[in-house]
Amino acid sequence: MESSSRQLHSAVFGICGFEAETLVEISGPGDSGKSLVLQQLMAHCLAPYEFGGRQWSVLLISLSHKITRESLTRCLKAELQAAEEEKPPEDEEQLARIAADCLKRVRFLNCFTADDVSTALIDARYAIVNDPGIQLIALDTLSEFYWLDFPKRTHKLSKFRHYRLWQARLEKLCQEAIVCGMYTVDEGYLENRHGEQLPAVGISYPVRMQKILGRLTLNGLPLAFANGGVHLGDG
Template sequence: MAHKRPFLDNLDANILPCGGLKPKSLVEISGASNTGKSLVLNQLIARCLPPTYFGGKYCDAILIDLGHKFSVQHFEKLVTRVINESGEKCTPAENITVIHNCLNSVTALNCYTAEDFDLAFDIVEDILWENQNVSLLAIDTLDAFYWADTHKKLVRMTTHYNKLVTKLKQLFLQNNYHALNHTIGLTIWTSKSNCQIMS
């Protein structure tokens, strides 16, 4: 079943100069606070959703939002830019319809506690089994609950982070999709691809 998911190759040459996201790849966007990591994340999501003739990949995406920086109005502008860059003629009514369909193609899971985040993984697994068109899982601020998770027993941030990455990789074993996440101050790395993303 998983092999039917849309591919995200040649997604955005400015952000992913080495060809896009490979299936089952995990890409980290890392940088200091207020350097545009969430913006880059949202730009890549916006590139995935529109129909191919409007420059997208015509797939669905899941956003696990721990940073709560997602803005519908701003996201509409990002999708509009993708449509305009495609060069395809589009009436205002068609533009509104495409944007509406793109917003409906994103499943946003807002997490406010570490328990919400744990539950989100179960929800994601269910969605991936039910929806063959999901090709991207995006996580905004992967380490948001580090202190909440470790207040009883302090562990290194890298240990905590690696535990979450391992959880994502286990999800990869069953599904053919791509994951993007961003954290603060950790090493930039990918698996299955040599791309490095900086924001």
């Protein structure tokens, strides 16, 4: 199994990478590692140019709180180490410093209710105006508060409609701010069981994770997690 994180980026984006105003959707069953994949892709966007990254600033809207500063730091170190195969190696202290500098370019917006998410999407727009370096809005996990809010709703939303409404709001923000969007969602929310007619949202890069006979796959490729990073096989 290949250890280079470049294989993950190639499996998701192809050889050309991804552009402004595009959406990446990471879907799959529960406990399939969606947040870990999101975290690894964030690390690639944060990594300096000389390490094969994009050197972006990132705004993380966190609903599930699975991605922490500590976990992202470990992931960044794994990203930097993977890139060192093609450049002179840095020592551990230097890698830790570079990872810490990358982490400074992440703004965490932690949400505990649906109202928090609405506020975060508004705050994100102002944050981008004040920091043009922000090129990615990451949201983890889009479907997190569906059941929490369900008893309070006067009009009950289907899981599919709930998903589409939040997805459309993120897409609109990315288009207005001219940034990329990336989010995770449980695959159960993607199924339109009632044939609802809702405006389509353009997903440029679908990432489909599955559990097959106890093994994980990402877009059909064998998937594993080790040493703070995401590892893909070649089939």
